[in-house]
Amino acid sequence: MKLWKNILFFLSVMGPGIITANIDNDASGITTYSVAGARFGYGLLWTLLPTTIALVVIQETIARMGVITGKGLSDLIRENFGVKMAFFMMLGLFVANFGNTVANLAGWAASMEILGFSKFVMVPVGAISIWILVTRGSYRFVEKILLFACLLYFGYVISGFMAKPDWGPVMKNAFIPQMRMQELWNAEYVVLSIAIIGTTITPWMQFYLQSSIAEKGIKKEQYKASRLDVIIGCFITDIVSFFIIVTCGALLFPHGIRINEASEAAIALKPLAGEYAYLVFSVCLANASLLGAIIVPLATAYYVCEAMGWEAGINKTFKEAPQFMWIYTMTIVLASLVILIPGAPLVFLMVLSAVINGLLLPFVLVFALLLVNNRKLMGEYTNSRTYNYISWATIITIIILTSFLVVTTFIPLNG
Amino acid sequence: MPFFGEVFSSEIIKKTVLDPKGEDLGRVRDLVIIKGDPLPKVSALIIERKKKSYYLPWHDLNIFNKKIISSRVYAESLKSYEMIGDDLLILRDILDKQIVDANGAKVVRVNDIKLEGYHNEAVLIAVDVGMRGILRRLGMERGGEDLAKLFKKSLPFNLISWDYLQPLEPKLTEISLTIPRQMLSELHPADIADIISSVSQKDGATFFNNLDIETAAEALSELKPEMQADIISAMDTEKAADIIEEMPPDEAADVLSDLTTERAKEILEHIEKEEAEDIQELLGHEEDTAGGLMTTDFIAYPPDMTVMEATEKFKTDAREAENVYYIYLVDKEEKLRGVASLRELLLAENDCHLADIMETNLKTVAPGEDEMVVAGIISKYNLLALPVVDENGYMHGIITVDDIIDLLLPPEAKKKRRRV
Numbered sequence: 069m070k071l072w073k074n075i076l077f078f079l080s081v082m083g084p085g086i087i088t089a090n091i092d093n094d095a096s097g098i099t100t101y102s103v104a105g106a107r108f109g110y111g112l113l114w115t116l117l118p119t120t121i122a123l124v125v126i127q128e129t130i131a132r133m134g135v136i137t138g139k140g141l142s143d144l145i146r147e148n149f150g151v152k153m154a155f156f157m158m159l160g161l162f163v164a165n166f167g168n169t170v171a172n173l174a175g176w177a178a179s180m181e182i183l184g185f186s187k188f189v190m191v192p193v194g195a196i197s198i199w200i201l202v203t204r205g206s207y208r209f210v211e212k213i214l215l216f217a218c219l220l221y222f223g224y225v226i227s228g229f230m231a232k233p234d235w236g237p238v239m240k241n242a243f244i245p246q247m248r249m250q251e252l253w254n255a256e257y258v259v260l261s262i263a264i265i266g267t268t269i270t271p272w273m274q275f276y277l278q279s280s281i282a283e284k285g286i287k288k289e290q291y292k293a294s295r296l297d298v299i300i301g302c303f304i305t306d307i308v309s310f311f312i313i314v315t316c317g318a319l320l321f322p323h324g325i326r327i328n329e330a331s332e333a334a335i336a337l338k339p340l341a342g343e344y345a346y347l348v349f350s351v352c353l354a355n356a357s358l359l360g361a362i363i364v365p366l367a368t369a370y371y372v373c374e375a376m377g378w379e380a381g382i383n384k385t386f387k388e389a390p391q392f393m394w395i396y397t398m399t400i401v402l403a404s405l406v407i408l409i410p411g412a413p414l415v416f417l418m419v420l421s422a423v424i425n426g427l428l429l430p431f432v433l434v435f436a437l438l439l440v441n442n443r444k445l446m447g448e449y450t451n452s453r454t455y456n457y458i459s460w461a462t463i464i465t466i467i468i469l470t471s472f473l474v475v476t477t478f479i480p481l482n483g
Numbered sequence: 484m485p486f487f488g489e490v491f492s493s494e495i496i497k498k499t500v501l502d503p504k505g506e507d508l509g510r511v512r513d514l515v516i517i518k519g520d521p522l523p524k525v526s527a528l529i530i531e532r533k534k535k536s537y538y539l540p541w542h543d544l545n546i547f548n549k550k551i552i553s554s555r556v557y558a559e560s561l562k563s564y565e566m567i568g569d570d571l572l573i574l575r576d577i578l579d580k581q582i583v584d585a586n587g588a589k590v591v592r593v594n595d596i597k598l599e600g601y602h603n604e605a606v607l608i609a610v611d612v613g614m615r616g617i618l619r620r621l622g623m624e625r626g627g628e629d630l631a632k633l634f635k636k637s638l639p640f641n642l643i644s645w646d647y648l649q650p651l652e653p654k655l656t657e658i659s660l661t662i663p664r665q666m667l668s669e670l671h672p673a674d675i676a677d678i679i680s681s682v683s684q685k686d687g688a689t690f691f692n693n694l695d696i697e698t699a700a701e702a703l704s705e706l707k708p709e710m711q712a713d714i715i716s717a718m719d720t721e722k723a724a725d726i727i728e729e730m731p732p733d734e735a736a737d738v739l740s741d742l743t744t745e746r747a748k749e750i751l752e753h754i755e756k757e758e759a760e761d762i763q764e765l766l767g768h769e770e771d772t773a774g775g776l777m778t779t780d781f782i783a784y785p786p787d788m789t790v791m792e793a794t795e796k797f798k799t800d801a802r803e804a805e806n807v808y809y810i811y812l813v814d815k816e817e818k819l820r821g822v823a824s825l826r827e828l829l830l831a832e833n834d835c836h837l838a839d840i841m842e843t844n845l846k847t848v849a850p851g852e853d854e855m856v857v858a859g860i861i862s863k864y865n866l867l868a869l870p871v872v873d874e875n876g877y878m879h880g881i882i883t884v885d886d887i888i889d890l891l892l893p894p895e896a897k898k899k900r901r902r903v
Binding site for chain 2: 376
């Protein structure tokens with residue numbers, strides 16, 4: 069009986085962690101993993117384990133802050149680091165998240181096109197449905213829909229098994245880096261491995277996770293369940309990433325097929341693995357893109373409203389939280405227009421957003437760590453010393469790697 | 484220490500403080516706030532000198548404005564200061580905090596704080612919640628103005644007067660407004676009255692000047708008598724007369740009775756003659772008697788009027804009258820004969836006479852009756868209004884239930900009412 073009670077208790081708290089981590093595998097995430105699998109086979113699988121650990125450490129910190137303070141990350145940044153930091157971060161995040169939203173809607177458009185629908189019909193349809201969902205739905209309702217949609221990610225797991233990979237090399241690559249010297253010097257290899265971290269740990273998800281925990285109103289007593297929610301979410305997301313790489317590594321890599329887009333992976337899979345793998349890849353991409361197009365604009369809206377002190381939340385109506393709803397609405401409308409207008413600078417926007425994300429991430433992570441160690445805010449829930457060592461090590465590594473990614477965007481390595 | 488004019492906290496923070504010889508004493512790190520009358524005031528500056536904090540009391544300052552801050556004391560006599568104390572500090576405790584409205588909904592954050600000179604003290608006059616405040620903090624207020632000018636717009640000043648904020652305490656996490664977020668004009672007059680009660684007299688009067696006459700009249704009736712008198716005295720006669728004229732005669736009389744005789748006379752002279760006469764008559768009664776409570780504004784028809792005529796006439800009369808639920812039947816000698824409720828009037832046949840439907844067994848009170856007795860009768864018989872009739876049977880006016888509802892409420896409920 070006690071077990072059942074515990075499970076029910078967990079189900080009531082579950083949501084923010086699993087959703088945030090899963091939707092982390094949005095259009096750009098799936099693209100990165102597909103490209104990595106097709107280009108290097110199982111060669112980059114080993115990056116997933118350290119990435120997962122880093123993700124768990126960071127997400128747990130953020131979730132703990134949300135539970136204990138009951139405030140969003142941006143609330144805390146504004147109150148503790150002043151208007152200057154909050155404001156410039158707001159500008160950066162605004163542009164970066166807009167780029168992410170465009171990328172996600174582009175992923176949605178591409179997957180719809182390969183499934184045989186016109187993007188001129190499907191982009192407005194997708195945009196309007198996610199707009200209605202958030203503006204009309206309550207937090208609980210939206211959360212249920214998102215959790216349900218997250219189940220679709222398991223399509224990748226199934227396709228991974230259907231690709232019938234040779235499990236021996238897969239497992240070996242997953243736990244032991246199989247680097248040869250020539251690969252270490254291969255710029256593409258380095259950039260892709262960093263990109264995997266870059267798409268897994270993003271600024272927007274920290275803001276979304278903490279705000280949604282605050283909006284859900286999770287209490288101190290429920291913190292353990294919330295932590296479980298976060299950890300499960302982080303593992304699921306990287307298991308999904310794992311199977312994307314495995315599928316592409318098993319089917320595309322041996323044929324030397326190079327791809328640049330997640331939708332290209334779906335097309336390339338069709339002749340090799342049949343109709344089913346193609347369907348899974350395109351439907352899952354469509355699903356992931358649309359989920360990303362919900363969460364990323366929400367992260368912007370939460371951030372801006374918290375920094376400015378405006379009322380915010382999915383539970384609120386247009387009248388109660390006008391700025392929140394308008395930011396969400398305008399981000400989706402403008403991003404859809406960018407997709408639909410021929411000749412709009414899509415690639416430029418996405419590169420810009422990747423660069424700004426890379427620049428923002430160090431600040432977000434350092435702020436988060438300073439805040440979580442602030443006794444006035446966190447009381448007895450500050451980090452332990454060991455946890456702080458792990459966190460700082462993780463953050464410093466991420467900062468070095470992402471700044472490297474930013475630099476290589478401007479000065480491409482020869483490779 | 485003389486301080487005139489106004490300054491924003493962001494223009495003070497990090498400014499250099501000079502000693503009497505013009506040497507660098509340190510930089511402003513924060514400002515200590517204490518309770519003051521009518522507004523909180525700055526009691527000291529916290530200055531930072533060689534990475535240490537020092538306490539510089541307000542009376543040790545020589546000059547304090549946005550250009551120069553100088554002290555009367557030298558570095559040696561500064562007392563060191565611990566930032567962890569219970570003092571209320573502008574930068575640490577107020578700036579950037581969330582402002583929530585009376586219902587707990589988030590409104591905006593404190594972007595800046597405006598100080599103003601008042602009796603040689605710097606008082607906290609308002610919080611800046613607009614874009615201007617943010618730009619000023621970023622050091623870009625000028626740039627913002629220029630940019631706005633390009634678009635032929637001006638940057639608005641969004642200030643919330645300190646009066647609308649709940650008293651502050653150290654270590655607060657958010658600051659509450661005393662009003663809901665909706666614009667003041669959308670507030671119920673009773674709520675406006677509550678706000679007025681919590682602000683200073685001068686502000687109350689300015690506030691009233693900004694309201695339209697109708698809202699002002701309604702809000703004024705909800706105020707406590709002393710407050711009404713204060714506000715009307717502070718207003719110019721013309722405007723005061725307009726507001727008084729808009730009020731029901733009984734309430735107008737109450738307000739005037741609390742004013743000085745000359746002031747009341749002055750205002751009455753500006754009021755339409757008929758209305759003024761009604762008020763004058765009411766002024767003749769003691770305040771806590773039936774006569775003092777009553778209004779002369781009621782609907783009275785002759786008993787031989789038909790229902791059809793009465794209904795027609797009612798449509799015009801009801802626009803003006805305060806209470807329309809009872810129609811009093813008064814004969815040619817102004818003696819009260821009976822009463823018909825609005826329901827009875829509407830349900831009666833058109834060709835009936837009012838005398839046929841009227842209730843003749845009615846409760847009345849004498850003008851000299853004590854207000855508690857009046858309240859007792861209204862409460863006992865569940866009346867909406869009670870006629871005031873003298874020993875000769877003349878009807879002088881009516882007392883409506885809302886005139887005595889405050890007497891009927893137990894004291895706790897009255898307190899609660901302020902909070903809702």
